[in-house]
Amino acid sequence: MTAFLTLHAPLWPVLLPIFGAGLATCLWKQRRAQRLVTGLCITLLLAASLLLLAAVYQQGILAIRFGGWNAPFGVVFVADALSAAMVAITGILAAAVMTFGLADIRRREEQAGFYPLMLGMLAGVNGAFLTGDIFNLYVWFEVMLITAMGLLSIGRNRARLDATVRYAVLNLFSTLLFLTGVALLYGATGTLNMADLARVLPETEPSINLTLSALLLLCGFGIKAGYFPLFFWLPASYHTASITVSAIFAGLLTKVGVYACFRVFTLIFSVEDSGIREIVAVLAAGTMLFGVFGAAVQWDVRRILSFHIVSQIGYMLLGLAISTQAALAGAIFYIIHHIIVKANLFLLAGAIHRASGTFDLRKSGGLMYRNPLxxxxxxxxxxSLAGLPPLSGFWAKFLVIDATFRAGEHWLAGLALFVGLLTLYSMSKIWMEAFWKKPVLPRAEARRVPRPMLLAIASLGALTLVIGFMPQPLILFSQTAAAALLDPSAYLSAVLPANPILEARP
Amino acid sequence: MHLLFAFAIAIVAGCSLYLILSRHIVRILLGVTMLSAAINLVIFLSGRIVTNVPAVIRAGESSLSADAANPLPQALVLTAIVIGFSLTAFFAALALQTYRSLGSVDTRHIDAAERLGSPFPAAKDRP
Incomplete structure (x- = not known):
């Protein structure tokens, strides 16, 4: 039994939520049963993702071939250290955010199909992390996109519809760019399996098709991940959804784009020798800077945090632009730290709203005395987001910026430090306005924040503290993952059969 | 011949980009639909368009004949069509709901999300 579970470990994090979504859809009218199914499914998902992490840690890269077809022909699921870490963090985040959701999700949202959509989105996210086939990656992106649009528009109020229109147009466009990139890549190489692409591409002569394909993939993933200057849909839409949805979007969706970028630009294309490095460096600098500037003028907590997602994405991209092992390890550490912290901040925005009755910082205040906890x-x-020691953000920023200095890109490192200062400014703005200053609207008591919300926030905060005080295991893990990204020979030998059939090319 | 196909696809894609840049949500919808059609053609073209035998394994044989058409692009296009159709359906429903709730399909009049916590005055109050 255990052997069977471990043997198919990369399967469960995708199968469980799909199955749960189907079951929850069948129980459309029974909200309580849906809640039960979702709770059970999320718990199992957490267990399955931790099992996958343990299995990958012990046995190295796991690959599953579907339908008995060998690698270049059939679709494969591959779990290496990076994928397993992303899946594990998805499981943890889903559990925390759905705990928060116990007190936050409204009856109307439940009736409109919140649970099936949420589980479907988790399946899409995990599928994108685990697939080893670039067309399959496109399919998971679309699964994620359509469920995310459903979750965004679920309340059907005016702001959410506006947000969904913006989100839908730009994200549809991004997946179309991605699909074009895949088509050109297929035209040039005749294969879609990422491991096979990594094997074939060094022997393929460089052509305009390949360059175009790389740039289209960069743009497609860039819109998804929120790179400068393609991020405008993000702060225009994330702040309107309910907090449970916003938190999981903020934690996971843009990071799927970043993950796809990391995968494609280490395994298939190389950042090193193609001029892509310069583009990525400029994108990283712009993303960091303009995200943090955008946050400075806003007054809605959720919008400030949305702009900060963009700014933080820049640090991850910085890791890819430098592309040494230390920089990639820093970026992987950064992604994991960021998912926990950013989702937690969104949950806190929800708690602030619950306590003070508003998201607008100009109207709130006084929470410091009313709710010190x-x-x-x-x-x-x-x-932690601002990068103060000894919290997890300090180590994340330290690793990335140290690697940048070592690679000799001093202006990028200086910019990253400057952006850290501005992040601190934004965080102190929220602190001053919502917690420190006297309340603007006279109200005797802050409303009580429900227990599940506090539990979710406290557990994610505890995780931040644990990473902050004991960063060593996670740093070592990120370094292993980065080494595996830079040297894909283990990935190739795990996916491709020993003697592949070479003639099957168009 | 490939050049001709490429030009045809470029025209379709150009028209669809023009439609996407419009302010009218229904035109944007049509633009996205056309663009996904154009990209399906790109997939087809990248699988090499030639006159070949259909990709069907004859009775009694166990593999495709050597001059058969490449079946993979057809599978990819089929998947992309299905996905594109579902997204178009969703987007059409979204456009309808937007029109019902906001009373307009002009993106200049849709700024409910933008106004939340913004330091700037709303679009209709601006000079």
């Missing part, structure tokens, strides 16, 4: 819980992720 909430204030303490806010400080952990806020200071």
């Amino acid at each position: 909430l204030a303490a819980l806010f400080l952990v992720p806020a200071l």
Whole structure:
């Protein structure tokens, strides 16, 4: 039994939520049964993703071939260290955010199919992390996109419809760019399996098709991940959804784009010798800087945090632009830290809203005296995001910026430090306005924040503290993952059969 | 021949980009649909368009004959069509709901999300 579970470990994180989504759809009218199915499914998902992490840690890269077809022909699922870490963090985040959702999801949203959509989105995210086939990656992107649009528009109020229109147009466009890139790549190489592409591409002569394909993939993933200057849909849409949805979007969806970029530009294309490095460096600098500037003028907590997603994406991209092992390890550490902290901050925005009745910082205030526990819980992720020691953000920023200095890109490293300062400014703005200043609207008591919300926020905060005080295991893990990204020979030998059939090319 | 195909696809893609840049949501919808059609043609073209035998394994044989058409692009296009159709359906429903709730399909009049917490005055109050 255990052997069977471990043997198919990369399968469960995708199968469980799909199955749960189907079951929840069948139970459309029974909200309580749906809640039960979702709770059970998320718990199993957490267990399955941790099982996958353990299995990959012990046995190295796991690959599953579907339908008995060998690698270049059939679709494969591959779990290496990076994929397994992303899946594990998805499981943890889903569990925390759905705990928060116990107190946050409204009856109307439940009736409109919140649970099937959420589980479907988790399946899409995990599928994108695990697939080893670039066309299959496109399919998972679309699964993610359509469920995300459903979740965004679920409340059907005016702001959400506006947000969904913006989100839908730009994200549809991005997946179309991605698909064009895949088509050109297929035309040039005749294969779609990522491991096979990594094997074939060095022997393929460089052509305009390949360059175009690389740039289209960069643009497609760039819109998804929110790179400068393609990020405008993100702060225009993320702040309107309910907090449960916003938190999981903020934590996971853009990171899928970043993950896809990391995968494609280490395994298939190389950042090194193609002029892509310069483009990625400029994109990283712009993403960091303009994200943080955008946050400075906003007054809605959720919008400030949305702009900060963009800014933080820049640090991850910086890791890819430098592309040494240390930089990639820093970026992987950064992604994991960021998913936890950013989702936690969105949850805190929900708790602030619950306590003070508004998301608008100009109208809130006084939470420091009325709810000191909430204030303490806010400080952990806020200071971590700004990169203050000894929290997880400090180590993440330290690893990335140190690698940047070592690679001799001093202006990028200086910019990253400067952006860290501005991040601190934004966080202190939220602190001053929502917690420190006297309340603007006279109200005797802050409303009570429900227990599940506090539990979710506290557990993510505890995770931040644990990473902050014991970064060593995670740093070692990121370094292994980065080494595997830079040297894909283990990935290739795990996916491709020993003696592949070479003639099957168009 | 490939050049001719390429030009035809470029025209379709150009028209669709023009439609996507419009302010009218229904035109954007048509643009996205056309663009996904153009990209399906790109997939087809990248699988090499030649006159070949259909990709069907004859009775009694166990593999495709050597001059058969490449079946993979057809499978890819089929998948892309199905996905594109579902997204178009969703987007059409979204456009309808937007029109019902906001009373307009002009993106200049849709700024409900933009106004939340913005330091700037709403679009209709601006000079």
